[in-house]
Amino acid sequence: MDRIKYQPSRRRVLTTLAALACAGLPPFRAHAANAAASGAAGSRAPRRMTDLIGTNGWPSSAADIAMWKKMGISWGRGSVGPGQPDASTQPMSVDRTGNRFDSDLPSVVLRDNQNGIRSLLFLGYTPKWNASVPGDTKSAPEDVSAWEKYVDAVVKKYSAAPYGVRHFQIWNEAAGRLSGGLPQATFWHGPKFDKDEHRSGPYEQAMQDYVERIHIPAARIIRRYGAYVVYGGWPDQGGLDNLDKWLAFKSPHLNARMADWVDYLDTHYLSVSDLDGLYERYVRQGPARGLWQTEIGDRYMIDPHYLPRYFFEFAVWALARNWDDPDKYVSMIYHWDGYEPFRLTHRGPPERTYNVSGKSLIVLNQTAPGALAPLPQPLHFGPDVAGSGLLSDKDVVIQVSAPPGWRTVQTAGIAAPSGGAQVLFVDALTGTTASKDDATLNWNNDGMSIRFRVPDNVNGADRKPPRHLAYLVVRAGQGKSA
Template identity: 80%
Template sequence: MDRMNYRPSRRRVLAAFAALACAGLRPMHAMAAAAAGPVGNRAARRITDMIGTNGWPGSAADIEMWRKMGISWGRGSVGPGQPDAPTQPMRVDKTGNRYDSDLPSVILRNNQNGIRSLLFLGYTPKWNASLPGDTKSAPEDVDAWERYVDAVVRKYSGPPYGVRHFQIWNEAAGRLSGGLPQATFWHGPNFSKNEHQSGPYDRALQDYVERIHIPAARIIRRYGGYVVYGGWPDQGGLDNLDKWLDYRSPRLNERMADWVDYLDTHYLPVADLDRLYERYVKQGPARGLWQTEIGDRYMLDEHYLPRYFFEFAVWALARNWDDPDKYLSMVYHWDGYEPFRLTHRGPPVRTFNVSGQSLIVLNQTIPGTLAPLSKPLRFGPEVTGSGLLSDRDMVIQVSAPSGWRTVEAAGVAPPSGGAQVLLIDALTGAAASREDAALNWNSDVMNIRFRVPDNVNGADRTPPRHLAYLVVRANQGKTA
């Protein structure tokens, strides 16, 4: 699933970040009860429920790094199937871009450490490709594709593996909204390696639905698994995605959307997920909404990842996040040599890059049960942000330029023992001095005044802005 190659480069590792825990602070029960809406019987949701990555942890040290970043899902390939001839034995015991890692041991290690596994199904072996030698084209013999899918799902859905989620193909699409006539990972007649010389693939939709998706989805559901859509590319356009999902095959008499359990897109901003939620998830047929690839070069913006996941959590809390598997996004990729990946693989040892460090800070800042704020936040000039509850802490993520800034929330009564506010750097976790953040109440209006440093952590942005968390906690002592 390699998307592109970059020239390897190293980045200086961030200095150790300050601990977030503050001695002498207790949860502010009264304030949190006022700020949160009614939760009802909704099970506890945590930020770790929605953080995944592409690839697998390869060692105990890797698993510990995943745990610090709050990563609870991995995604990887399974094969090699029958790469050279239909007479070969069917092999589904390897993973990795070159099928050079043992998959059974990976999944067992994941299970032992609370990591969920998404297995990606694809592609076509060269001997069975409808375009000679092109593994991204439809299979000539659909039975061969079904044998591969059946072997994977039969093996890994059963004990001792217990994998429930299987993704069909990757970024299959026809004409892209940006103008290219064929998708990167789904080729048909008139395809050329020179993308500007390709012609349209007129049956892209029909061939995918009839020869790839529904045959595989039937097998997955037969074994009690869940069907994860094949990752609609951001360049595909949401109007085109609607056409694909609403397509009913006249030959199979089946609608595409009825064979999807988890709708999956790639590299979309959180705001773009609304229309998909309203149309396919709110009242079905899909169980949830995933993005199995986010990040990549977007992480050159060091604010991207912490803003994305905080915003994703706030968004999910307002959209019936009643199942821990309902909303998930997976970073592409968790390790590598580029400075924007979550970690640098070494040598000599694997270290966190700034993007990975920002996930650690996020995970430590909102480690508890999440709940929405029912009271609206009002941000002062040049400040943007959003907020939620983590256990009894009110946590507000803010983005602002240097100087003194404000945020307030009406309808939030102060706890009887008083409260304090912490200003936490979203990239390093360093806590600002107490003089740089002040909290007070005017009747039932909570006011926070905070100073953004001159040396902002988003100096490369235009204009420069600082990303931080305001954490409001009750003082030690009796609370209402």
């Protein structure tokens, strides 16, 4: 059972995430903010930025956990095994995790639970002795009952006390032909597969074999234990039209439709705007409970703006799409740990440190730490400015991307608070607050207008054209505004 991995060639081009034009609301009415965050019934806990943020892997020490909390990471994802890697006569082993199954999973889950970290357990793959493609762990099992035995052992153990895991992911990136010409998916192989991709032929039964031999057998077991089914991470190269076909497939042998056996749809490496169609078709009125991405980032994080823009936009997007359950929308970073400079942290030695991407998450969670609510009135950005906004408790938080120079953003429908207000201009990567002379707040005709100066030395120097990513934070009671 190999680890979940990606070939660097798959992430050659950084995506440009579309900025949302969102809206403004009086930032100084705490009751309104809390009501919006709590829903019509006012009974559920407020949504927070940390609800959205997960990562692949696990924290392995108290120091790691402290770093996760500072970055706002509330989910981890990892493997379970090794199962029965060598023969069906072996005892079933589901107590290990990690790339080489070299870590103790029960202690990992218990430590996560004690520190408010949720666990997603990944189920896969096929042991070589049971592989339909000889020796290939990414092929369907010859004996489906052996796969079911493994799934049952995992879910039975970890869904029960003291672990209480509720979410289990089936396989990873099972698909057919991929964009770019690959005839078979990286993690789902069938007849005609060859390690030399140029010699592989198409896997004609890819969809049916996955649905009938992997997904529905596992999903039935997961639900039997009262847990939730997380789809196996549809790859960005698989195409969303193809995903629709897989979800619509109804097995003639099992008399079951794929989409009816998914609780949380899961894709990989898509932009937030790509999720709209999936939400409308599968989440807004069911059958799915929510929409996840269990892998984002990777080499996209070479762009230091990628993660803060992604998660801020994701929060704005979720607030506009009935974010009524804290588990409804989650995205997991690949990877929080490593030696590449774009990972969240550098492993060391001598000790683990934050990279720029990790620091940007700290700034995001320090800037918007409160109960989140949407801004129902539009923000109007001046020339060359893109951005979006939301409420964090009493604060209005607007993320802006712009080139150097004086820029503006305005919104109507907000009255100046009697106690005054202040606007802060905060660097999205470092958290540095600019001089108060670099951002001014004015009120006129029941509206708010912000003028701010983007520095010449922008924090997105490698972008073309260069742009700066920052937050404008409007906070009441911090002094008189004009």
